Amino acid sequence: MLAxxxxxxxxxxxxxxxxxxxxxxxxxxxxEAGQLVLKPVKVRDLDAVWRKIESLGITEKDIxxxxxxxxxxxxxAK
Numbered sequence: 001m002l003a004x005x006x007x008x009x010x011x012x013x014x015x016x017x018x019x020x021x022x023x024x025x026x027x028x029x030x031x032e033a034g035q036l037v038l039k040p041v042k043v044r045d046l047d048a049v050w051r052k053i054e055s056l057g058i059t060e061k062d063i064x065x066x067x068x069x070x071x072x073x074x075x076x077a078k
Contacts, residue, residue: 001017002014013038023042027039028041
């Protein structure tokens with residue numbers, strides 16, 4: 001099956017494939033030996049999200065810095 005990568009780095013998964021994972025909204029994505037590997041993930045509560053964040057070594061300061069970066073005022077185009 002083919003999936004096309006859009007200009008916004010989004011991939012639409014084929015319906016026949018997604019149908020094998022009913023109720024799944026999130027996939028863990030990783031690179032393995034030059035291939036993309038998607039693993040279905042069920043996020044059940046906020047604690048699970050925080051455990052994943054901690055396992056990746058991301059701190060509350062990192063999150064705060066990312067929010068500040070995303071909210072920064074961009075300079076007008078010249």
